Amino acid sequence: MIKMKNIYLIGFMGSGKSSVGKSLCILLDCDYVDTDTVVEEKNNKTIVDIFASEGENAFRIYESKVLREVPFENCVVSTGGGIIENEKNVEQMKNTGIIVYLETSFSKIDERLKMDLSRPLWNQNKQKKKELFEKRIDLYRSCANVTVKTDDKSYHDVAAEVVSYIVGE
Numbered sequence: 705m706i707k708m709k710n711i712y713l714i715g716f717m718g719s720g721k722s723s724v725g726k727s728l729c730i731l732l733d734c735d736y737v738d739t740d741t742v743v744e745e746k747n748n749k750t751i752v753d754i755f756a757s758e759g760e761n762a763f764r765i766y767e768s769k770v771l772r773e774v775p776f777e778n779c780v781v782s783t784g785g786g787i788i789e790n791e792k793n794v795e796q797m798k799n800t801g802i803i804v805y806l807e808t809s810f811s812k813i814d815e816r817l818k819m820d821l822s823r824p825l826w827n828q829n830k831q832k833k834k835e836l837f838e839k840r841i842d843l844y845r846s847c848a849n850v851t852v853k854t855d856d857k858s859y860h861d862v863a864a865e866v867v868s869y870i871v872g873e
């Protein structure tokens with residue numbers, strides 16, 4: 705079996721990292737890790753509960769630890785929206801794979817996450833969400849090897865576009 709570099713999907717909440725990741729790992733027939741899911745499984749708590757009982761900093765420590773434990777090859781990794789806020793996380797993703805930024809507009813994310821209560825940093829006023837979005841855009845752009853716009857595409861189409869970039873690498 706030919707081994708491939710990891711593919712790390714980054715982007716804001718609701719950009720489709722988890723949805724695209726599942727589709728992508730089927731297309732590439734490789735392993736799959738969703739860092740948010742692993743944090744929840746390891747702690748036996750939802751992300752909402754971790755934020756409420758231990759705070760965001762504790763979540764960030766769990767998240768970085770999970771990233772460090774991901775195998776160094778053959779995985780599609782759907783990351784959490786804030787993983788790029790820690791430079792060491794970015795360094796590790798750069799060293800072990802290709803970073804794919806799923807670029808999505810704020811208005812599209814707002815539409816997708818309208819009823820969502822499972823993301824503590826989305827569950828705050830619109831001004832704060834917008835500020836977080838603006839603050840992170842440059843971080844996502846600066847560390848990405850590949851950027852795929854998602855606004856008017858299904859997540860299957862986004863996954864297929866990622867494959868076309870990877871095959872062309």
Ligand SMILES: Nc1ncnc2c1ncn2[C@@H]1O[C@H](COP(=O)(O)OP(=O)(O)OP(=O)(O)O)[C@@H](O)[C@H]1O
Nearest residue numbers: 716717718719720721722723784785816857858859
């Ligand atoms: N390309 C798309 N078209 C339409 N809906 C989408 C698309 N991508 C994701 N969604 C929807 O948006 C919601 C959030 O998607 P998803 O959980 O994959 O985002 P995420 O980037 O993993 O978010 P988080 O950073 O919080 O983990 C889901 O309801 C999903 O079905």
Ligand SMILES: O=C(O)C1=C[C@@H](O)[C@@H](O)[C@H](O)C1
Nearest residue numbers: 717740784785786823824825
């Ligand atoms: O953007 C963020 O900071 C987050 C995104 C989600 O994937 C989760 O990692 C958590 O809700 C925090």
Ligand SMILES: [Mg+2]
Nearest residue numbers: 721722740782
């Ligand atoms: Mg996700």
